[in-house]
Amino acid sequence: MPDDARKRALRSSHWFGKIDRDGFAHRSWMKNEGLPQHLFDGRPVIGICNTWSELTPCNAHFRRIADHVKRGVYEMGGFPLEFPVMSLGETLMRPTTMLFRNLVSMDVEESIRANPLDGVVLLMGCDKTTPALLMGAASCDLPTIGVSGGPMLNGKFRGTDIGSGTNVWSMSEDVRAGKMSLADFMDAESCMSRSAGHCMTMGTASTMASMVEALGIGLPTNAAIPAVDSRRYVLAHMAGRRIVEMVREDLRMSKILTRKAFENAIRVNAAIGGSTNAVVHLLALAGRVGVKLELSDWDRLGHDVPLLVNLMPSGQFLMEDLYYAGGLPAVIRELGKLIHKDAMTVSGATMGENVKNAPCYDRKVIATAKEPIKEKAGIAVLRGNLCPDGAVIKPSAATPKLMKHRGRAIVFETIEELHQRIDSVDVDESRVMVLKGAGPKGYPGFPEVGNMPLPQKVLKKGVTDMVRISDARMSGTAYGTVVLHISPEAAAGGTLALVKDGDMIELNVERRRLHLDVPETEIKRRRAAWKPPAAEFDRGYARLYVDHVLQAHQGADLDFLVGKSGAPIARESH
Numbered sequence: 001m002p003d004d005a006r007k008r009a010l011r012s013s014h015w016f017g018k019i020d021r022d023g024f025a026h027r028s029w030m031k032n033e034g035l036p037q038h039l040f041d042g043r044p045v046i047g048i049c050n051t052w053s054e055l056t057p058c059n060a061h062f063r064r065i066a067d068h069v070k071r072g073v074y075e076m077g078g079f080p081l082e083f084p085v086m087s088l089g090e091t092l093m094r095p096t097t098m099l100f101r102n103l104v105s106m107d108v109e110e111s112i113r114a115n116p117l118d119g120v121v122l123l124m125g126c127d128k129t130t131p132a133l134l135m136g137a138a139s140c141d142l143p144t145i146g147v148s149g150g151p152m153l154n155g156k157f158r159g160t161d162i163g164s165g166t167n168v169w170s171m172s173e174d175v176r177a178g179k180m181s182l183a184d185f186m187d188a189e190s191c192m193s194r195s196a197g198h199c200m201t202m203g204t205a206s207t208m209a210s211m212v213e214a215l216g217i218g219l220p221t222n223a224a225i226p227a228v229d230s231r232r233y234v235l236a237h238m239a240g241r242r243i244v245e246m247v248r249e250d251l252r253m254s255k256i257l258t259r260k261a262f263e264n265a266i267r268v269n270a271a272i273g274g275s276t277n278a279v280v281h282l283l284a285l286a287g288r289v290g291v292k293l294e295l296s297d298w299d300r301l302g303h304d305v306p307l308l309v310n311l312m313p314s315g316q317f318l319m320e321d322l323y324y325a326g327g328l329p330a331v332i333r334e335l336g337k338l339i340h341k342d343a344m345t346v347s348g349a350t351m352g353e354n355v356k357n358a359p360c361y362d363r364k365v366i367a368t369a370k371e372p373i374k375e376k377a378g379i380a381v382l383r384g385n386l387c388p389d390g391a392v393i394k395p396s397a398a399t400p401k402l403m404k405h406r407g408r409a410i411v412f413e414t415i416e417e418l419h420q421r422i423d424s425v426d427v428d429e430s431r432v433m434v435l436k437g438a439g440p441k442g443y444p445g446f447p448e449v450g451n452m453p454l455p456q457k458v459l460k461k462g463v464t465d466m467v468r469i470s471d472a473r474m475s476g477t478a479y480g481t482v483v484l485h486i487s488p489e490a491a492a493g494g495t496l497a498l499v500k501d502g503d504m505i506e507l508n509v510e511r512r513r514l515h516l517d518v519p520e521t522e523i524k525r526r527r528a529a530w531k532p533p534a535a536e537f538d539r540g541y542a543r544l545y546v547d548h549v550l551q552a553h554q555g556a557d558l559d560f561l562v563g564k565s566g567a568p569i570a571r572e573s574h
Ligand code: FES
Pocket: 058, 089, 090, 091, 125, 126, 127, 164, 198, 199, 203, 205
C-alpha cells in the first residue's frame, strides 16, 4: 500500500475507529452479526449494494454473486458488508419500473452516504437496476465497481433459439395474425427463460451491462458472461479484490466517468445495436457526475458507427453467443480509432490496455469494422415541429423503406384505448400510428409501450412493420420503425398532444425530420384550446415524480437530483 494511502484516514474510521461511546455503539451492534474485532482495525469497508429480490427474477441469483464478491474483498484485506436497496423487476412492476428508477437512485445515494463505507460494489441486472445504482452511487462519488448479474442462457424452443422479449413480441403478433396457436405460444413460455439471469437479447439489461463495461466502471467481460457460467462468479470475486485496491488508490467514480467514457459508451451502443433506453439512462448519469452530454451527442458521435454485433433484436444471435465469440472486449477492440483508448477503467488499466489483445472467435456474431452487419447503426435524433427538443429512432431495428415515409395519423390518446381498438380499426399500413400520454409525466413514469402492436387487419396481410410515434420508450428487445421519446411529451403540452386522426405526418430519418404537416395557424388554434390532463396523484412518490421529473431529452431524472453531493461524513446520530 502506498504511504499516502496508509496515512489517509478512511471514511469508515469516523465510525469504527472511535474510542468513545459512539465508537462502542458503531462496533458493538455490528458484532451481533458474528464479526470479530480485527475487522474494525481500519481496513477498507466495502458496501455490496444488492438488488436481489424474488420479485426481480433477473436478479434472483444475486445473493450468490455477493458471496463471491465478499471472497475477493476478504482476500485483499477489506471488510465487506452487503446491503439491500429497492429492486426493480421489469416484468412485474406497474405502471412501469422507470417510475421508480430515480427513487432507487435516492435509496442508493442515501444508503451509501449515511453508512461507514469506503468503496462500493453495485450488483445490477434487470433493466432499471443498472442506471438506478450507477446514478445513486455517482452522486456520492466513492470508489465504485459495477458487477452485472449476467444474461440467461439462450432460450430453446423446438430446436430454435428464442430470445427474451424479441420473440415474445414476434410470437404474440403471429398469434394475432393466425400464424401460431395460443397453445404453442404458451408452451414457449418455459422454453424462453430456462436459467438464472436477465434478458439474453441485446435488450436494455444487456445494453446497460455493456454500457457498464464501455464506461470503464465494470471489469472487462462484465457484459456477456452468462449468469450461470462459473466465470461470472470469478468476475464477481475479482471485482471484490479490485474494489479494495481502488479504495487504496482513491480511484473514484468521477475519475472513470469522464466525457471520454461517455463518448466510448455511445459508440459501443451503436456497434452492439443497443437499446434506445441507454440514451435516457446515460443522459441522466452524465447529469449526476457533471459531464455535459446532450441528446444530439448520440447522433453526432454514434451515427457513423457500424453495427458489429449480430444479436436480436437487430440481428440473429444471443448474449451467450456473444460471450463465446469474445464478448465486449472484442467489439471494443474492433472499433479501433473510434474509442478513446486512454479512458481510465476500474481495472486500473486504460480501455486501450484492457482490449488490446482481445480475440474474436466467431465473425458471424462479431463482424469486422470493414465488413459490418450494417453501416451507420447509431441512434438517430429527430427534430421538427412534433419534437422541437428531440425524439429518437433506432435505425438498426427499423425497416429501411419506412425510414422515409408520409402517412396520415391514426391517433390513440392512451395505451388502453389502443388495446381496445387495435383489432377493429380499419386502416392500412400507410398510416402512422400515434400514441400520446406515455411520457415521463403523462403515464406517469415513461413506460415501454412505444412498440405498439399493429392493427390486426394489417397483420393478416402479412405486414410486419408500420411507422409508430409516441412520447413513450420501448423495450430494448423490441424492433420496428418506432419513433420514441418525443420531447416535450403530450402531457407537458408538446405538439404531440395536438395531433388528430387524419393529420399528415412526415418521417425522414436521413434528414432527421419528424414533421406534422398541418398549417401553423391550425396548430396555434389547437394549442390555445388544449388543456393539461388533470393531476392524477395528490400525494406520495408519484406526486413528487410528476412535479419534478425532467423531460426525456434531459434523461428524465428528478430536477433536484441532478449533480452530486459527494459523501461527506454527517454529524453523529446519538
Ligand atoms: Fe429483467 Fe429483461 S425483464 S432484464
